Amino acid sequence: MFSRGRAGSLCQTRRVQSEQASGPPAAVAPGPVAACSNLADLVAARAAERPDATALVEPGPPAGPGPRRTLSWAALDARVSAVAAGLTAQGLLAGQRLALLGPGSAAWVVAHLAALRAGVVVVPLDPQSTADETAVVLADSGARVLLSARGPGPAGVTTLPLTEDGLAALAADAALLTSPPDAESLAVLLYTAGTSGRPKAAMLTHRALLAHVEHVGRLGVLTPDDVVLATLPLFHVFGLNAVLGSWVGSGARLVVVDGYPEGIGALVRDEGVTNLPLAPPTLHRLLAEPDLDAGLGRLRTVVAGAAPLPEELAAAFTARTGLPVERGYGLTEAAPGVTATFGGTGSGPGHVGPPLPGVEVRIGDGREPGEPAEIAVRGANLFSGYWPDGSDGPDADGWFPTGDIGYLDAGELVLVDRARELVVVNGFNVYPAEVEQVIAELAEVEAVAVVGRPDPRTGEQVVAFVEGRALSADRVEAHCRQRLARFKRPSAVHVVDALPRGATGKIRKGMLREMTRAEQEQR
Template sequence: MRDVSEPMALAFGERQYRLADLDALAAAMAAELRGRGVGPSSRVAVMSSNRPEFVVALRAIRRLGSAAVLLSPAWKQAEVGHALSLTRPAYAVGDQPVLAEAMPMLHLDEPLRSASCPPEATDPGADAVLVFSSGTTGMPKAVRHTHASLAAAVRHWRGALRLTPADRLQVMTPPSHILGLLNIVTALDSGAWIRLHPRFDIDTMLRHIDADRITIDMAVAPIALALAAHPGLEAHDLSSLRYLMWCATPVTTSVAQAVTERTGVAWVTAYGASELPVITCNDLPAARLDTVGRAVDGVHVRVVDPETGTPLGAGADGEIQVRSEAAMAGYLPESSTAEAFSEGWYRTGDIGNLDADGHLRITDRAREMIKVRGFQVAPAEIEAVLHGHAAVEDCAVFGVPAPDGEAIVAAVTVSRTVDPDALIAVVADRLASYKRPSRVLIVDEIPRLPSGKVLRRVLREREMGACAKSGGSCGRPSDQ
């Protein structure tokens, strides 16, 4: 019999689940997957919207000693095909037609019969989950996290948030993204209560902070902007919140301060990556918006000269490197792993400095990634699509500042007249919506070094200069 005294752990709409409920569903799904051949060391593709069945699938895959390959539900055929060819999962679970078209899939809406499925013993060094992080050379790379590294990340995040069973969270970010995944797994591991939402909606978010007495809420830049711009913000009771966490992009101080002035709720900032989920976090409750905080317990951060690798002193800008148990085991393709580490230190590719008290400031990005609403976008991935258009002779994609992070701009040279909106539509048809350029510029030439390397900085400066002269906003919001 179910222990009705056990507290609820997860909510979705009107549905509520205890951990025992999730485990019973996970056992049933694990039995079904085992019957289909899934076992220890198998890889299982998971492509799901944010829903309780995603959590059940993760727990079922772990119960079998297998590894979950997490695909973004926003991806389209080309992105899914690339991810599957890279990771080669033999089985699939989800609710997205694009995955079902690519391989046989257990649909999350299929009814499951109750069944027992004892957990397999797991090797801490075996892969537990594979997430994706775009590289500057094109399509996303798979990031391999073992049971040990994922457990360390959960431990670090729980400590950074000071999470206890008394806390109540809600998650609106995609579950395939490392932030959404970490929030879900950490909350359930800590005994905290969590509400999942299928998508972000600012009114739903505010209503549930009040109704569910949420104590910690996560906000990427678009959520923070929506909070600051909401005309009825003061009408909602947000007094249950211990703090709001700004994640995934640098803090826009004016936006954060506007929310605090209107609600009295303070912000906390943190820093992490798909490859190393928890690096730094601000001290609680005295958080500062001008830094991403100090290294969490168990994590070591240093700043080195980008050319020589020599550690630098306080206040000096250099490449940020991190050593932690939560660091990824490596990439797929494996050939990309070696350059990601330097003598055991993960090379973030970010530029910043540490002050005398250990507070980290990020001042630049050494890599060419474009940060769009918390997602990393590789310019080369969009360029590959544009190059496929018959009218495009050459192209380069770059980012410019925008209220919610960065906006994507594509510069193209063409052999014949073409509507820029038609080129945007080509990208939108092939790639996830957040990878769609906000605009396409027709230019005479793409500036390059003699080696052929695109001078994105030159293009960015030209575009921002043109915007400044016209009085416009380079990073104007789009409906991407």
């Protein structure tokens, strides 16, 4: 989801010129870069420009009574400052970590911006995660406070309610608020499971978040008169900064809901939504709406991301609605934008458009950009490495290897494949090693291999192959329900006599992938 950031309106702007194209990331971002030191500064800028304009809407439940919440930019700015002061009064200091656990809501948005304004580092948590998964992330991040919509957290962490009433009780005198102005300070820790199965977090600074807002703002897609629907999970980088960041960068109106409500087409029409960022499975839901042919009101821009978009799905949606589906390529470590099809001329499978303004893309060593090789990116929007020591971040010249394979066609990126082991379910990364480690906890398991298979609704599904005497698929599935978030759980478990292995004894996952694809095609 991309936004118009008007030059001169993102706080104040300054121009950073690159002395050499190969310089480090802070020196290579061309064009205007927001001089704000904190993403929450953009809320104050919008409040100064259009104090009475509606900033945030949380519709009531589609069925039954429920409050409809609206906040103007001035009211939002005041609430963010009051909650930020309350966090400071709780003893949180700049740089300390605060975890957020709850569904998408106005309260979640306010809490996120308030923590940033207080200089506190936000640790967004998946509300579907198990208690064990939550405890691991809280311990790894050292979070001192948990704002939760689902009850108390583990011992040793102060838990406060992530609700409208909870935030109101937390609020304090904003005059007490202080926040060190440092764009290089850490803003967010975004967790994924590492390839070893251990959780790891990308360290995103305010500089990285603001650079993404500035980069996509220069595309001129979103204006203050637009209405953006936020259905994407806010703990995911696409929802967190491609949606929330672009919203505050543009001054548009944000309509926030939890997940994908029934009758999403009616919601788009009723709220006057003009811009709809989504993951590909939402297109399936829209195509299944019985009244889709009645139109989608003011909607004019649909942007798909977070997972590969099947060409046939995009074509079916365009045929029904007349709306093209724009797409982009990004990653958590890029906060998240790398490329987008806005303004591009290419098309076809894997095509994700030219690099965003301020972002550089290199294929392999850069000598043969038209030949598929690993994609590397560079820009001020890149992360600062993985928590806690900044390991595996951009190299000395600012380049970060993504692990994805692609090539450039007339300057536009074409994706060939994702990192080989990664499984992407509804836009969320699932690392097979993590699932394998959980299944291997069962004493009867002799060996296990986890792969992904294509799925038209979720992009991919997780499939587990398990060796083990006296072991049933039901037992494996029950164990995974206790230990893994829903999107990480295998959709199919095959108990086999022996897994295919190579000469060295390594499991041949390529053969397993082909088996799952063949099985899918036979359905």
